[in-house]
Amino acid sequence: MHLWNMFVAAILGLVEGLTEFAPVSSTGHMIIVDDLILKSNHLYGVEAANVFKVVIQMGSILAAVVVFWDRFLNLLGLKKNITKEQLYGERLKLTQVIVGLLPAAVLGFLFENYIDSHLFSIKTVLFTLVAGAILMIAADLLRPRRPKTETVDQITYTQAFLIGLFQCLSLWPGFSRSGSTISGGVLLGLSHRAASDFTFIMAVPIMFGASFLSLVKHWDAVTAQTIPFFIVGFISAFIFALLAIRFFLKLINKVKLIPFAVYRIIVAVVLFVLFVYQ
Incomplete structure (x- = not known):
């Protein structure tokens, strides 16, 4: 077990954990930290590096499951001691989550090969970092003064589907x-x-499904040599995602989206200078 390899795993897990659920693009950050600085694909090969990214993403997924554990039990009908008000009153339903997942799940299945072949490049990520920032700024500027839906339990099926389209x-x-x-x-x-x-609730099933399929597809890269590397990255991603999710949920109603949008534009400028303007 090389200490440098374990350091790389821990740092990449940290980057994944801190950025996966924040609206700042984990992909853009992984390009800067891994492709430019750490180059994990040089340690065990490209296929192992790709599997590693799937593994650390699953660490982030587990963190979201922990944070929303009671909520998932509730959705699956497994939570005990549910009051009559919770049972018959307003409550997020599993069917609403499914409705929100369907658009991206269908399009992802249909265009998976095209996305993998044509959209994973520095230039496309640069474009979407800025486009996403513009959307976030627009959302903050155009949003209703008073939200119609204060809590996740008040979401309607129509809202769930339309959010799924945005996804x-x-x-x-x-x-x-x-x-x-x-x-x-x-x-x-x-x-x-x-x-x-x-x-975050929608992210768990769709991320887990995509990660699981990718892991099965590249299972040959999981060897006795790479397993310690994967474990360190998984644990690091889980810990930092757990911290990031809890912090973000406390922060988001106060700071809104514009500060994250500005940060995305800064990341895009860094990517442009490092990879394009040479």
Whole structure:
């Protein structure tokens, strides 16, 4: 076990954990940190590096499951001690989550090969970083003065479906799943916290499904040599995603989206200078 390799795994897990659920594009950050500085594909090969990115994403997914554990139990009908008000009153339903997932799941299935072949490049990520920032700024400027939907339990089926359509934008690498869906939710009258909660809940099944399929596809890269590398990255991503999600959910109603949009534009400028303007 090389210490440098474990350091690389821990740093990439940190980057993944801190950026996966914030509306700043984890893809853009991974390009800067991994492709430019750490170059994990040189350690065990390109296929192992791709599997590693799937593994650390699953660490982030697990963190979201932990944060929303009671909510997922509730959705699956497994939570005990549910009051009559919770049972018959306003409550986010599993069918609403499914409705929100359908648009991106269908488009992702149909265009997976095209996305992998044509949209994973520096220039496309640059474009979507800026486009996503513009959407986030527009959402904050055009949102209703008073949200119609204060909590995630008040989301309607129509809102869930329309937020799902916004999530389709995140199929283009660099757009950011949370950036597109939180913006869409805010434009549809959700509070920033309600839009964030729904975004993170939807992210778990769609990210887990995509990660699981990718892991099965590249299972040959999982060897006795790479497993310690994967484990360190997974643990790092889980810990930092757990911290980032809790912090973000406390922060989002106060700072809104524009500060994150400005940060995205800064990341785009850095990418342009490092990779394009040479």
